[in-house]
Every structure is written in structure tokens, then in C-alpha cells.
Amino acid sequence: MQILFVGDVVGEMGMEMVDQYLPLLKKDLKPQLTIVNGENATKVGRGINEKLFKQIMKDGADVVTLGNHAWNNADIFDFIDDTKKLIRPLNYPGKDVPGNGYCELNINGVKAAVINLQGRIFMEETDDPFAKIDELIMHLKAEKFTVIFVDMHAETTSEKKAMAMYLDGRVSAVVGTHTHVQTNDAHILKKGTAFLTDVGMTGPDDGVIGMQYEPVINKFLTSRPNRFEVETNGDGILSACLIDVDKKDGHAKKIRPIMISQYQPYQS
Amino acid sequence: MQILFVGDVVGEMGMEMVDQYLPLLKKDLKPQLTIVNGENATKVGRGINEKLFKQIMKDGADVVTLGNHAWNNADIFDFIDDTKKLIRPLNYPGKDVPGNGYCELNINGVKAAVINLQGRIFMEETDDPFAKIDELIMHLKAEKFTVIFVDMHAETTSEKKAMAMYLDGRVSAVVGTHTHVQTNDAHILKKGTAFLTDVGMTGPDDGVIGMQYEPVINKFLTSRPNRFEVETNGDGILSACLIDVDKKDGHAKKIRPIMISQYQPYQS
């Protein structure tokens, strides 16, 4: 089973990249499961709304994941409980957290789950992602889920690698998001879990991780408040990866990074 | 020479406390120098504007200091360069930082300086406050300033105490701000500098360091965004301290905390 995962969609240019290339990628790669991280999909790069979610689904996603920006657009509260295909990090704390932290699918008879997790190092306080996913995997295994994909939304390389090794052999893939820069380390861990520290972002390529350069540099130079805006000029990038999973045991057989950019135009 | 220092004024209730009690404190204590930290003076508790600054001055302040919230109300940029009596932390980085980091005064022939500094532990990136104040003190000593007051706006007790010991004997007083809770450790250090880890805040006493409880607790419980609002109900508090400084050598002779609250009503 092929799983296609597209990294953090940022702003209008991110949505344009998805509109333009996700249908092509689906046609060419024929993934059975397509996942898109949409935590920065709004025009301002923070959060998502129902229209954008539906557009990503229409473009070909089966599941949309989020991250620390899940709650930044308050529209989320209006529709997240109505859909099981939009998931927020599993380990957000509190009672009755809106939405779900994972999504169950049946893909031609194969039970598959997509999980969204959030790291804690240099991030908001959340429940322990290690403890939370332990519990969930126990449940999923009992329910005979074989294919399990984890979007590990985290800042540090160490927390993402530790999570991947912790889950090695128990899930099909652990792919990081949040830093908006694709890493060059896609590989299969010893016990069969595919890993990529960060898949990278989808959106404007010429800013600073999606944002206009001027306010960001002014923030660094002055430490005074600067309103960050999504970059709207220049070229776009789409960052993704393709994972080949054995649908019988859920182990990954192959993982390869995908990048469409000004430097690497798309070739069918 | 008596120096009166009033801690972080927060929101409308903070302004009301200043309006009501600063004139009384001035009448009763007759300080030659009155300083008020106004970094949270706006209705929303972030930053200051010209009207509020003028009101604090009219109530009896000689100098108004700020802190990390200096820049949160953009009105500041309209008037900070027109007045020498409103100062922002000396060690904000960058070229042409608006406003000044200290204020020079002549009090009946005594050259006095008020300095605003900001700590770095668990705060915005700024220039080294130790290096910056070293330079400034060198300059002030060369210019024959004797009385020097430092508002050290910082999060941790260790950075504030280290700064006070670093400046011991070189300045008249180091008083902390920012945590909004008065500490119980006012004393004179070995070489003559008065020290108080934090002078505390001035404003609503029944919230969480000035803010309404509900959004704050929801933030702690959920890690989701919650719009914090200044508390407008309940009783007010005014936190301050009075420092007696020898105007000849600039050394402190005495420091005592002041608090006006529901538990300690003001007594002339």
C-alpha cells in the first residue's frame, strides 16, 4: 500500500500548490492513502477553516492532520467535531478536547489508522505523546489495525527520532512536521518503521519557512513585535513523501522524499 | 533623598489605584523622586499610550519605566521620542531603538539617573543587560551622577539578585518588576545598594497577576489559545517601595516595601 503524505500547507500559495499538484501526484503515484498536514492553510498561515479543509479533501486527501496551530483559526470549533477526516494532535490536554487525535480507515479491507501527535520540547505544554500513543496503539492492535501512520509534529530532531525508535516495529511510519524544512534522512528503521525527521512545507519557498522575510528579520533584529504575514510572491514548493507499506504486517518497505519546487519542477 | 517606586500598573483598575493613592503617597512620604512602571497601563494590560503616560505624570510621577510589554501598544512609537521621562529597557537590541533606556534628572542640584533594564532568562532576546549597564554606569560616574535607580524587569529571582550584587555599591537601588507579586526581601546589600527582588503590581488583586482567572486557567488546562483580559472586578492593589538614599554618596540607607490592598488599607 502506497501512502502519500504532504507537509504543512501554508497560506494561499500552499493551497495553490495542493490544487495544482496533488491531483497530478495522485494520478501518477496512485497512493491508496493520502494525508495532508493543513495546520497553516489559512491566508494568514495559522489554522484552517472548513472551506480550505474541503478543498484539500477535494484535491485528493483522505485525511488532513494539524499541529500546534490547530486552534489559531477559531472556525475550527465549528466543524472539527463533524468530520472524522480532520485530526488534531492526540495529546492535547484537557477534558473534551474538540475533534479527534486519530482517524480510522478501511482501505479495501485493510484497517488503517492515521495519528497526529505533538512534541513537547520548545512547544506548548501537552500531555505526554509517548504515553498517549502507547495507549492508542494497544487499542489499535487489539482492533486488528495493521497500517498505522504517525504525523509527529515537533520542533527538535531528537524528540522526533526518539519517537520513531520508540514506535519502531509497532507502526508503519513516523514522519515529522513543523519545522517546514524537509530533511534528507528518509529511511526504514531496524524493525520496519519508515522515518523522515521532517517532511517539509508546502507553500511560498522564498520567505522564512513560509513567512515574509521583512517582519521576521525585524523581529530578530529588534525583539519588538512584528506582525508576520505569509509570503505571497516568488515560487512555490510542495514537500511530501511516499511510503510503501506491506498491508499484511504493516511494515514499511520503502520511503522516498518528494519535492516540487523552482529547483525541481514536477515531472510525471 | 526619598525615592518612591510603584510597580507595574495594570489596566483601568491599576490607573484608578494610581489616581487615588499616588497623590496621597506623595503628600505623606514627600519623595524627591517618584517612579512608576507603566508597561501594562492600557485597558488590555499591554503597553501604554500618551494619555495614560500623561495621567501618571500628573498623578505625581517624575519618570515612567516600561518592560517587555513596552512595544505592545503601537501608540508608543508616536510619542516616546518626544519625552525623556518615559523610558524603555536600555538593552533592547537593534539600531535606533525608539526612546531612551534611562533618564537624567537634576533634583535640587543632585544628579540622578533612572535606568530601565530587562532580563534575558525566559524572556525575549535582548542585548546583555550586564554589559549594557556597565557602560552606562561608567558614563554616569564620569558625569558625576550620584543617585542611580535601576528598574530590573526580569522573570527569575536569580537574574535579579545577580544583577543587584553585580551593581552593589555602584548604584543606589536595584528593584525588580515583571512577576507582579511583591517579594518579602527588601534589604540593603553589603556595599550600599538597596534591593527588592520584585516590587509587585498595581491593579486588580483578584485575578492572576492582573488578568481574569477564567481564560488563564483555560489556557493552563487546554494549551489552546485563550484571549486574556484584564480583571475589572474585585479589589485593587498598589505595590511600591520607598528607598532612602544618601544624596552625597548615592548609597541607600533604608528600603521598605509598601502595599495598599483589601488586606492592608491605606493609612496616612
Added chain:
Amino acid sequence: MQILFVGDVVGEMGMEMVDQYLPLLKKDLKPQLTIVNGENATKVGRGINEKLFKQIMKDGADVVTLGNHAWNNADIFDFIDDTKKLIRPLNYPGKDVPGNGYCELNINGVKAAVINLQGRIFMEETDDPFAKIDELIMHLKAEKFTVIFVDMHAETTSEKKAMAMYLDGRVSAVVGTHTHVQTNDAHILKKGTAFLTDVGMTGPDDGVIGMQYEPVINKFLTSRPNRFEVETNGDGILSACLIDVDKKDGHAKKIRPIMISQYQPYQS
């Protein structure tokens, strides 16, 4: 019922202050429950060992609490599971955390509990202290505990005040530790819980929150590693508070700070 709580004992001088003054305080104040935070009791100011724990108990403590330094002296693992009177923060994460996070006592027929909690802002990642204590209080109420004391070991004033308001009316007292500086805000909250943002430390008064000044200032000046050592010269301080609790409903009737130092010698 009178509860005496002594703040973070730091190093040899901290132990000397406890040896010298705790018996006197007990004789004069006659508390029915005496609690000491011992997280910095070792000579190096990090952690505790069995000998020191026993000494604090012999000096008059009924329960010893800890904090983020609980685990810094590995000796702790040798004896923490053998005693119910030494408690570590309730919300340390993981399976089979050594020791207990609270202690149950029967004081002349009154069921009393002492709880140690740790904050998360600017501290190690731990489980949600709000969620953890909610569960525990539910259990304690079901078991008819009336007097409940909480040592909230945390960095920020906001997290401590928020916790106190969260528990207001449900516990007898929330007293903060960790910043090593006593705050000047002891009071009873609206629904009957006594609160003090930080009780302060017990140990050397002339360093930086217990540590020698030179390495601390060098760390601030250079950001290079500096080995911190506990201050062994100068005067000592003992910081504490006394809380009067109604043993029938567990509500606090009074709280007052206690400080013994070079500036405030002990007076029986």
C-alpha cells in the same frame, strides 16, 4: 490546626538553620503538622539523601517535600520507596515513578494530606498538575480527608496563582516553592484556601538564591559552563509560613509568613 511549612532547605547552612530553629519554632508555635521542602538539602544543593532526610525529621518535620531537584542525588532511589514521609512531585511522568506524590496522615483523628506538585512553565516536561490534582482530590474527598496542604513547586507567579484559585475551597493551603525568595502576599482566597506565591528558601542568604555569586555572575556574563557551588559564608535565612486551618471543614483561617535572618533575628 496549625501547619508550619519551611521552604527549600539549601546545603549545609540550610541544614544548620533547620537544626537550630525548627525545634524552637515547634516549641513556640506548637504546629500539629510540620512540613519541610528538602529538594536542595545536600551539600551541593541538589537533591537529598537518607541521612539528611532523617535529620530533618528528627528536627521536627512530619513530612518532607521535594521538587525538580528530587532526582539529582541518585541516593534518593535507595530509600524513597521505604518511607511515606518523603514525597516527590505528584505529576512526574512515566510508569512506576519512585516514591509517592502525596502523604496521608492522621492527626488526632483528623485525616490530613500533604501533596507535592510541580509546575510546567519554564520547567521540565511533566504530567498536567491540574489534571493530576483533580483526580487526587476526588479520591481524598471520598476518603474523608479534610485538611489538605499543597506544596506547588513552580517558577512563575501566574501558574502558582492559577493553581491556588483552581483549588480554592477544595484544599486548605497552596504554598509555592522553587524561586527561593519569599513573596509578600500571604492571604486567604475567597473560598477559604490559604495562599502564598512562594515561601522562600532556608540556607545561605548572601549568595544568589543559595549559590555562590561568582560562578553565577560568570554564567550570566559569559554563557559558558560554570560549576555552581552552594554559598557557605555569611548569614543564614529560614523562610516559612504558619497556617491556621479549621480542622472541621479544612478551610484556612489565617496564614502568616515567617522569616528568620540577619535582618530579622528569631524572637521566641
Added chain:
Amino acid sequence: MQILFVGDVVGEMGMEMVDQYLPLLKKDLKPQLTIVNGENATKVGRGINEKLFKQIMKDGADVVTLGNHAWNNADIFDFIDDTKKLIRPLNYPGKDVPGNGYCELNINGVKAAVINLQGRIFMEETDDPFAKIDELIMHLKAEKFTVIFVDMHAETTSEKKAMAMYLDGRVSAVVGTHTHVQTNDAHILKKGTAFLTDVGMTGPDDGVIGMQYEPVINKFLTSRPNRFEVETNGDGILSACLIDVDKKDGHAKKIRPIMISQYQPYQS
């Protein structure tokens, strides 16, 4: 002019990779300038000593850079001032910081400089890297340096990209270090500066960014202290990049990542 840059050498296996492959890379690629980041070269993965420095030089480095671990092995103070070829981050604060923050070279008549910078986001407090490098570049340009290489040792992708854009056209290359995972974004910025968010590490490939998995996972699971040790089993990795710079104007013409690992064996 070809510049070869090898990322953070970690522990014994890192040194072995350098011993084995650096001579091969030099023979095959014939770089005129070879730079190695050695901040984790000691057996314990923290700091460097004179023997290791000399060994890296003997293996073919012209300059060795460091990072936040520069000072963790105190041996550094014994020899860093004796060599101009070992540099530590330029923006370490304080007076008389040991060693230099950059290195000047003359390569067949071309004046070249190698600079080591450190970021501030989620790292130790240091002087502003933007302000520091501004000053230095002014000096270097006045002295007719054309080729300038910057090792930007930083945690976040945003600070590294912002620095690269800030320096675009003024230096030949900005290459990140510190996260120990190579990113997949090597490219030339608009005005001629080569950029790679992180070059990645050189050492054990099967741990967590160089360290043994068990203590790291235990730290994540328990938040209790765990002594981290460098991984000594499994395969090694060498992460590097090759930059082609026009020696006349100092602009980069090409940058390509290099990785030697169990998945990508070295091919001459």
C-alpha cells in the same frame, strides 16, 4: 573554488568516519578549503581536545568550527588561544572570550574567511549574531576578503533561513549545524549565497542524533536525569556539503549535499 564542509563530528565513531572518509573526499573532490565542525568530537560527545583537533587537521581540515558545546571540555582553554584554525561562535558574550570567532586564510592569493555564529532561539543567551556579523563583514569587506563561509550553529529553521537571507549576496555560503540531521534544501539564494539549513552530523547513525537511545527515551518518558552516552554500535554516517564559489566575486555557483552512510556507501 570548492569548499567542503563536514557537519558536527560526534564521539569516537565520528572521528573514525573523518579518519576514513575525509582523506578520500579530499582526494576525489579536491576542495581548496575544508572545514569541519568539531563541537562534539570528544568521546562523550561534548567539546573537543587538542589531540582530536590535531587529528581532524591531519585528516585534511583547514579550519575546525564549534558551537554551543565549545566549552564543555575544559581542555579547550589550554589550546584554543594558540591556534587560529579552531574557531568558536563569534557572538559568545563577555570580555576576553577565549579563542576567535572567525579565521582568515589566504588561498592561492584569494582572501577567505570562515566564521562561526550561534543562534539564540532555544539556546544559551549570546550576543546578537546579526549585529555581530554585520560588523565583521564590514571589516572583512574593507580588507578585501572575497570568499566568506558562515557556519550558523542554531536550533530553528527560521533563524537559519533569516540569517542566510540577511547575508545573501554578502557572503559565499551560510550552512547550518546543531540539529544533527541534514536538510534537503541546498540551494543558491537570489543574490548568490549558498544555503543549507543544516548539514547534519558525522558519527553514529543508529542513535538519537548521536546518542544512545535508552537514556534519551528514558529522559523523555520520565523527565528524570539520565546520563546520555554517545552511541558506539551500529553504522556511521558522514554528513557534508560541497560548495563551488566564484573566487572573484565570492558568489556561490553550486551547492550539493554529501552523505556517506549505511544507505549510501561512499563511491569515489
